[in-house]
């Protein structure tokens with residue numbers, strides 16, 4: 694996964710204090726490359742934070758130097774690989790019908806199994822830990838307060854997932870309905886923190902799904918049907934709800950903001966017509 698590129702900085706690993714650190718991809722490179730039309734054609738993409746007026750060109754996604762050594766980054770890599778395979782498999786689940794530009798979505802919960810309990814929860818925690826560990830002035834940083842420590846224990850030290858933390862998956866319906874092939878992936882969304890029902894809920898989007906992570910105390914909220922919460926389960930369910938269209942509504946604006954840049958950056962690559970309808 695291209696993980697062994699040494700960082701040009703001289704910090705120590707935030708987990709084991711060893712040197713050197715490497716450039717750790719924030720969103721794993723394999724998830725970033727899923728959005729490319731031609732994985733080998735050196736396609737470029739844009740990272741857009743409309744709320745912060747930030748627009749950045751990217752090749753394989755942003756990475757952080759001075760965060761992790763190769764060994765500790767590899768611990769997350771294991772969870773990332775299994776999450777990539779799982780989401781690829783779940784994207785093939787038929788959740789409705791599509792004729793031309795008209796989609797009919799069957800809302801509800803869809804059953805699936807995971808090979809190892811909590812591996813996906815640990816994957817989600819790893820992504821949040823990286824974004825929570827960025828310098829304050831990084832436009833992608835998220836603030837999770839003392840929960841950063843819990844995330845660290847779960848994703849680097851194999852600690853049991855505490856009852857405060859839980860995760861559920863929701864199919865990204867914008868991706869399903871707005872583009873030609875519902876099984877393909879067209880964008881990813883870096884983590885955002887929101888407060889839902891007085892609880893901190895963090896969401897990000899990769900592999901055609903929105904991944905919601907709950908960090909605060911208490912039982913899981915009714916934000917998802919109770920069967921969808923994944924902690925401690927082998928038999929799982931993902932959610933299909935029209936709400937997903939609202940969650941990723943900012944994407945439409947970002948695609949428009951980046952449209953000209955993408956055409957300019959990739960002019961040597963013949964891109965099929967792609968757009969939001």
Ligand SMILES: [Zn+2]
Pocket residue numbers: 706707708709710711761762763764765766
């Ligand atoms: Zn380390």
